[in-house]
Amino acid sequence: MRVKSILRSSRTGLLAGVAATALVASGIAATAETIRWARVGDALTMDPHSQNEGPTHTLNHHIYETLVGRADDGSLTPRLATEWGISDDDETVWVFTIREGVKFHDGSEMTVEDVVFSLDRARTPPSGMAALHAAVEEVTAVDDTTVHVRMAGPAPLYVQNLTNTFIMSKAWAEANGVETSPNFAAGEEAYSVRNTNGTGPYMLVERDPEVRTVLQVFADHWDDAPAVSEIIYTPISEAATRVAALLSGEVDIVQDVPVQDIARLEQTQGIRVVRGPENRNIFFSYDMVSESLASSNAEGNPFASPEVREAMSLAIDRNAIQQVVMRGESQPSAAPLPPFVNGWTEEMHAFGDPDLARAGELMAEGGYPNGFSVQLDCPNDRYLNDEAICQALVGMLARININVDLNAQTRSLHFPLIENWETDFYMLGWGVPTFDSQYVFDFLVHSREGSYGAFNGARYSNPELDAKIESLATMTDLEARDAVIAEIWDQVMEDRIFLNVHNQVLAYAMRDGINLDVHPENQPRMTTVTFD
Amino acid sequence: MSQPLLSVRNLVVEFPTRRGILRALDHVSFDIAEGEVLGMVGESGAGKSLTGAAIIGLLEPPGRVASGEIWLRGERIDTLPPEKMRRIRGRRIGMVFQDPLTSLNPLYTVAEQLIETIRTHIDVSEKEARKRAVALLDRVGIPAAARRIDDYPHHFSGGMRQRVVIALALAAEPELVIADEPTTALDVSVQAQIIDVLKEICAERGASVMLITHDMGVIAETADRVAVLYAGRLAEIGPVRDVIQRAEHPYTAGLMGSIPTLTQTADRLTQIPGSMPRLNAIPQGCAFNPRCPQVFERCRIARPDLIAREGGRHVACWLYDKEASDV
Amino acid sequence: MIAFILRRLVQSVIVMLAVALVSFALFRFVGDPIASMVGQEVTLAERAEIREALGLNDPFIVQFWNFIARAATGDFGISYRLQQPVMELILSRLPATLELALVSGILAFAFGVGFGVYTALRRGSWVSGTIMTVSLIGVSLPTFLIGVLLIWVFAVELQWLPSFGRGETVYIGNWWRTGLLTESGRASLILPAITLGLYQMTLIMRLVRAEMLEVLRTDYIKFARARGLSNRAVHFGHALKNTLVPVITITGLQMGSIIAFSIITETVFQWPGVGALFIRSVQFVDVPVMAAYLMLIALVFVVINLIVDLLYYAVDPRLRVDRANAKS
């Protein structure tokens, strides 16, 4: 079969195709090396499809495998699929060539039937992955090594959605009554929540949620054996305790290192820190549309005024936030998307020094020479130093007479405010798992209707943009598509929907002698660990 | 006269307070002979109980014996180290407190408390101690003692409990029993019985008794001799019949004038106007002088010591000091 | 006796129903469980569907009734967050909390009574004064700070004791997982138990001291001294036993707050108990777990109250008789 259309984009160098070289585990062959790995929270479930959530995927990537993987530079790599592409005959059909000789942990052979079953399971509610497969019409096995996925229309970027969709055993699922992903309302625990049968490099041997999860290397894995033969995964929610556990030698790798401890840990004998950019940007946004603001004393809606929005962007000192609040551990940027993402440009990224004088003039021009008051809603347990960033913003806006009340609270209270349009002014961080701007537009820029605009807390609504955004999904001419993306961004930047602060930088701390690189989606793989 | 069982000499008890040292007992001296019952009377606050506490070595801090001596059968006991003094308590000097309802530990049975006391002082087996305890209870008049010994204090009535207390005080066969108002808290109907039991059992065992009370009737019935305390000083001491019938100290006279009935107590001294002075305001000279109907100049200047009178009586009053009466 | 227990049980059920109602009502306001349950990609329509499926759109009273009806059979549903049966989740965490609470309770009681007795007997000595003052530090700093400082000193700087978790655990029977039988388990217990017990120790110590001073002034203690009983017998036989009667009540009730305060200790030390489970559940608005936890706390209190009553009954003979009399 022939595969056409190699996807390529300017910055991320998305790579699809035939490369069959394994990117995993160039390390030393297995000696009995145990890694004790700590991070802030646990995976919510071991079921491969029920939750679309970072820490859950991170752990599951060790037990289950996806059709395609993503390298640290964002490019796609073969995993259970050796080749993929859009069919020559029908541009709505994606064709996957499935790897042969892959075994599940229970010893059974993986077949195309399992792939079909898994994709169907993943796209059927209540699976948390369903939204990523909404455009799929039908999944069929064509022969022993080929699977066709027929889309509702042309879907040139669909393969980007597959990097967290795991393949599981159909027979195992049927035997244990987990043909569909677990349902919250079912009232009983699904077998797959604490039991697994994947094809991944590690097998689950012990699972005590939020306490301890133990993985052991899977001897019959199709790829080279990783250097790490056993993983003991421990969530430690308190930052100080987590750092203490590393300092006292009770864990080997700490994934969520508080930014203030990075410098100190680097200087500590026997500990090293690696860092790298995360595919996530942190920004503020505001209600640009309502007649007036609930939390403000202002006449009308000051955020509706372009001058006020510009004044705010001139008041914020991104470099100060980076240097002090983030201890240098961030990439200040005005672009409301991470540089990994297709659509990012240098111009969007650039920002000038704060100009309070000009900002003051703009406030007056916008009709608020004496400023106004407003409440800022902020999470305090979601992003790196989220609360401290918000606090810093309060100080900066106070200088142009915007009097901000800070309401910092836990994420489960914060995010509904955005989803339910109950906040005037808020902080949000956005990761882009597809590495494409369309994902940002769908959720943050498109008017809220149907599956669009769920996190469009700005109430921004531009029918012209909406149409352009919708057209992106089916455009197969990637150059033309990139042009449309650029047009959309131009408008978004001009309207100042987002007041972007920075891109997050991740830091992993580990004992000397262990090598692990930062994963841009914060999903480190222990298979990539090497030892000195 | 043979050696007295107990001999108290010039006993001074003081309470240091922030307004100076209060002298609660001021040079009190008296003897108790073998087998004798000494009554000790006085108003509330006169220092009766304090005298008992000082003898048995249980003054509550900050109260302390400032000077004076206490001798028990020729052995000085006020200077004994605590551990030696402890062995004297219960074994040689027993004590009965006023309120039987609060004197017994509510969480232990009568048997436990009796046996513990016996075995503390006398080297006997548990079984033997129990036998003695039953006999003792029986002796103090507890019906069905063998059965009731395993009851808790709250199973007994007030009178019965005081009998238990007496049994406890006598458990190790002391030579001296200090009974501090043993009937005050009891129903009138049982008061006499308790006094009888106490008196009989002590007589039987040859134990002396120091009976502290403000009930002149009880003193008259029970005591061999009586000591009268006023404001921490001994006013008069002598055989009970003489003192009651021919009181020499004007204070005693007033006190005695108030005992026509058994139930009358010395607390209500209607015959003598005024009240006992506070310890920090004891007048110069005789402490009784502001109330004394026979007061004269000397009483206001100097304090009278005990003056020996015939019949083994002593009185602290200038009226009886012939030599110096012209000063 | 049986009538008494029955009456107590009826009261307990009423208390538990009240707690259930209050807690269930309150947690409806804590936040939106959907937000923490699903990822950012899930559409509004899908969110509404989940909400409906979870019964979150039912009238409050219907939700509460369903909750009670199922709770009565030990079925608290499944955790929104961990997708496990709540009952099983709580039972698997309970041993950790109980062991921690028990050990710190015993520590607090032993040291509290010891120091309390000492300071009462040696009133005014400088050692007593020091103990009294130093013990106040335990209630003058927030628990979380004490925990963090202990970790810093004993785990990071000295590296004597583990900083988090329970260490090695083994099963006793089917579900009771204990850390008491392994060396690392016992080592892991020390810092959390101290952190948790410090506050209670201070309280118990002060209580014992006050009660002891009170008891030492009573007539029966004076009478015991007057009988020449040794200091030991007076202090530890008579005074202490009487002191412990009220102390047992308060300490018993303190056991309850130990379990509640374990929320903080468990968070600081990543101790895998029900307290940490609860606070995580609050963050994620995992209503079934929160409701079940509160019911558990209520149950613990009810049971502790009952035990305290029975203990009281065993220690104080006066109660025995009163009730015997009341019956006859």
Add this chain to the structure above:
Amino acid sequence: MTEFTPDESRPNALARAWDSDIAYSFRRSPLAIIAAVVSLIIILAAVFAPWIAPHDPFNPATLNLMDGFTPPMEPNAFTGNVYWLGTDNQGRDVFSTILFGARISLFVGFMAVLFAMVLGITLGLIAGYRGGWVDSLLMRVADVQLTFPSILLALLIFGVARGFIPPAYREAMAIWVLIVAIGLAEWVQYARVVRGATMVEKNKEYVQAARVIGAHPAKILLRHILPNVMGPVLVIATIGLALAIIAEATLSFLGVGVPPTQPSLGTLIRIGQGFLFSGEWWILLFPSITLLALALSVNLLGDWLRDALNPRLR
């Protein structure tokens, strides 16, 4: 009588000597003096913070983020500014922030104690005076309340307040919610003391007399009972103040507390403990010492007061 005490011979002497006795006991206790001086200094410093503090850490417009993490007595690397006790992660002067933070902590503490006191005294009076089922009900509620830990209660109240209070007012309300939450957990002790005193007093003649002349007996009771229970109430209140300050700190650790832009001492400590390992010890140390000094002093004063007001222990 079974023992001698100097007071016994002078009726009403206690009432007259009250002031001087307390004063005497105070003069004799160096610990009490130190504790009083320390609490007084902290309280005064907190009350007059706006005049004493070199900076206003609650005015965000005056903060320069670049001043952040300045060590004590050393010039800041970027701005060259020097601060006595250094600055925190927002560039706030730690000294000033402690003063203002103590102000918040003390405000929460005092108001919570006041709330608990008013509630406890009122309910205690009602329970003691009405008796019967009102008394049984209130005391049952008190039992349940006692068994229900304050932390849980505060979490619950925070939960419900969040549900009722519109988002715009939440920040302003946070402090009051804290006060109510802490206060609600502490009222039982006051109620018990007052109820006991009321039950003793209510049958006395003056209360009956008051009823005859038509005055409301509760009013009379209040006037007569309050002086009687002043001692124990004062002790409970003092210890309660320390408890409330610590409770506020603990709640801020659990994420329910005052807004971080206007931190209390507890919030400062919660923030500071994040810098325990990173070398900025001053952000944690100074607020902790202040909290310790304050709570310890208040506790010591409470201890001393308890002993001093209990004549039998003197």
